[in-house]
Amino acid sequence: MSEHLLEIRDLQARVADGGIEILRGVDLVIEPGEMHALMGPNGSGKSTLAKVIAGHPGYEVTGGDVLLDGKSVLDLEPDERSRSGLFLAFQYPAEIPGVSIANFLRTSLNARRSEEEGDLDVFAFQKLLNDKLGLLQVQPSFAARYVNDGFSGGEKKRNEILQMAMLEPSMAVMDETDSGLDIDALRIVSEGVSTLRGQDDRMGVLLITHYKRILGYLQPDQVHVMLNGRIAHSGGPELADQLEEMGYDWLHEPEPEPVG
Amino acid sequence: MSEVTTITEPGAAIDAQGSLERWIQSRAEPELLASRRREGWADWLAEPMPTRRMEEWRYTDISGLDPEAYSPVSTTGDRARSKEDLPGPVREVLDSDRKRSAVFIQHNGTVEHVRVDPDLAERGVVYAPIDEIAGSHPEILERFLFRSDVAQSERKLWALHTAMLSGGYVLYVPKNVALPHPVHALRYVDEAGGLVSSHSLIIAESGAEITCIDEYLSPDLDAESLSLNGVEIFGAENAVVRYLALQHYGRGVKHFSMQHANTGRDSTLNVFNVTLGADLARCDVSAHLLGPGSESEMLALWFGDRDQRFDHHTLQNHAAPHARSDLLFKGALAGQSHSVFRGLIRVAEGAQLTDAYQTNRNLLLSDKAKAVALPNLEIEADDVRCSHGATVGQVDETQLFYLMSRGLSRPEAERLLVLGFFDEVLSRVPLEGTRERIREAIELKIGLSR
Known part of the structure; x- marks a missing residue:
């Protein structure tokens, strides 16, 4: 295989407008069909990495590169990255009162279609939506609700999975999708991810998590540990068990830099 | 004053009492309308022009407004023989597959089409051009036309609207008749430089229930046109009136809409304004809660772009006790567009146990867009619940x-x-x-x- 699905090369980034440096040289390669878990303590830069990959305007890249299918995405706007196949499942999805999930999804799908293709036929959209709702075992009435408006934590994450199912990304970054979920919600979300991987065996997943709990439902091919803005350690699924047992302290931290 | 030689032709300028008199005569209309017109003209001459020194006109300068700069829109008196005779944009609206209990189409000054569901006509529903009503049901006009309590700040333009009246309809719905579908009036203007002054007079007798739509359309016009629009709604006891004004004129139009809704005892009123078109659109919307236990809901949406100017002024006029009014106006502004919202809740001394609420929210989509929000209360009763609030925010x-x-x-x-x-x-x-x-x-x- 000549190109990786996702390749992160020595990525450095800081808070926009000259803020503190958070990513200090991240290297990571994900091949089609692989699922990687990214773990690490609070403040290590996991969520920043997710946002930088998606193009969040709150951060600026000061060095390195992010490549999807061998092409740099750093010059692309967030919407262009999405249309190239990237998907970010948010840790804290925004609430958008007044916009129904169905309308949002239809607009998102139409945004992917060329002028010649025109908008997706209403009936075709409805069928697609019903199929995905069925696949994820979500009530059809869910799609009529306003995007995340008044949703429980579990409902918000389920909505992220539904969007992922509809948009069929080649590479999904899931930012602490498991945080704040009770055991039922966690199971539902994990099953959703498994189902989608089953549908598309070439989809890559980067699962960012603070807890080992979700790894009881999803078995990653590799586990990485992020400390102080870098990947400090990588290994197989057994690494997660070690972390559970021993915490992060036994890992060698890259030398800390003064935070200003 | 200059002498106007041709006045019988549509498009002749109006500039003096003499020419107005001849214009009135040329219209060959019933004395009832002609006398209202003369009164309007006298008021127009007597009332001072609003200036920015008046609180109600602080943000909208119309001191240069000169009716002589426009020609009254033409009135041919010809009805459309078939749908093909109607303007394209009007046909498009009609073609959409929606049920209507009645339709009214005015093209410039000409009423081209009126249709009422025959069953409803049988039950006494009247929907007809104002000048026709002056002949067939003068008592309705005597009782209701230009009978609303118009605020001082509005009188100048109301007078001009009255004097220059060129079209409009009366909708009269008898006691306990509920219209199953909306009554839809379309007004289309394509005479550049024209002055159109159209009126909607809506009367719902006790227990009647109606939904009434006024839609305003035009292409972009290359010479400025003036649209003066008056709306009077009278809902009797227990009536339900839902009114929608959908204004999507093209550019080149100055639109002034003066709306007065009057509620009878226990009646329900909903007035919804959607402002999208024209260069300048000013809407004065008043709900006069005259009957105890009546309820008014006022809604509005506007979306401005380029250099559009929208100005919405509202009055929730609580004259009777136990009445309730709610207002929610929301505007989004792009480009260099500006908007003004000025809302007043007035509660008269005897209007105890009033509930009145007022909210205006604005969303700015550009750095150059601007929204001014001025909510106001004037309360003379002591046992009331009122609240008001306004916000201006960005995406x-x-x-x-x-x-x-x-x-x-x-x-x-x-x-x-x-x-x-x-x-x-x-x-x-x-x-x-x-x-x-x-x-x-x-x-x-x-x-x-x-």
Whole structure:
């Protein structure tokens, strides 16, 4: 295989407008069909990495590169990255009162279609939506609700999975999708991810998590540990068990830099 | 004053009492209308021109408004023989597959089509051009036409509207008759430089129930046109009146709409303004809660772009006790557009146990757009519940990023957020067909449909 699905090369980034440096040289390669878990303590830069990959305007890249299918995405706007196949499942999805999930999804799908293709036929959209709702075992009435408006934590994450199912990304970054979920919600979300991987065996997943709990439902091919803005350690699924047992302290931290 | 030689021709300028007199004569209309016209003209001459020194006109300068600069729109008196005779944009609205209990179409000064469901006509529903009513049902005009309590700040333009009246309708719905579908009036203007002064007189007798739509359309006009519009609604005891004004004129139009709704005991009123078109649109919307236990809901949406100027002034006039009024006006502004909202809740001394609420929210989509919000209370009763509030804000960057991360371009994401912002108001429209008509017009304006 000549190109990786996702390749992160020595990525450095800081808070926009000259803020503190958070990513200090991240290297990571994900091949089609692989699922990687990214773990690490609070403040290590996991969520920043997710946002930088998606193009969040709150951060600026000061060095390195992010490549999807061998092409740099750093010059692309967030919407262009999405249309190239990237998907970010948010840790804290925004609430958008007044916009129904169905309308949002239809607009998102139409945004992917060329002028010649025109908008997706209403009936075709409805069928697609019903199929995905069925696949994820979500009530059809869910799609009529306003995007995340008044949703429980579990409902918000389920909505992220539904969007992922509809948009069929080649590479999904899931930012602490498991945080704040009770055991039922966690199971539902994990099953959703498994189902989608089953549908598309070439989809890559980067699962960012603070807890080992979700790894009881999803078995990653590799586990990485992020400390102080870098990947400090990588290994197989057994690494997660070690972390559970021993915490992060036994890992060698890259030398800390003064935070200003 | 200059001498006007040709006055019988449509398009002749009006400039003096003499020419107005001849213009009135040329219209060969009943004395009832002619005398109202003369009174209006006298008021127009007597009333001072609003200036920016008046609180109500502080943000909208009309001191240079000169009716002589416009020609009254033509009135041919010819009805359309078939649909093909109607202007294209009007046909498009009619073609949409929606049920209507009655339709009224005015093209410039000419009423081209009126149709009422025959069953309803049989039950006494009247829907006809004002000048026709002057002949057939003068008692209705005697009782209701130009009978609203017009505020001092509005009188100058109201007088001009009265004097220059060129079209409009009367809708009269007898006791306990409920119209199954909306009554839809379309007014289309394509005479550049014209002055159109159209009136809607809506009367719902006790227990009657109606939904009434006034839609205003024009292409972009290359010479400025003036649209003066008066609306009077009288809802008797226990009546339910839902009124929608959907204004999507093209550019080149100055639109002034003066709306007065009067509620009888225990009646329900809903007045919804959607302002999308014209260079300048000024809406004065008043609900006079005259009957105890009556209820008024006032809603509005506007979307401005380029250099459009929208100005909405409202009055929730609580004259009777136990009445309730609610107002929710929301505007989004792009380009260099500006808007003004000035709302007054007035509670008279005897209007105890009033509930009155007023909210205005504005969303700015550009650095150059501007919204002014001036909510106001004037309360003379002591046992009331009133609240008012206004906000001006920008698009939420967190929401924007979320939408963009799903593939929507920034403009697409902004448009979706605007629709979401409007939904709070739109979802209060009970009839789905009406709601969809508004949504279509808004989507067309903000460019969501491609």
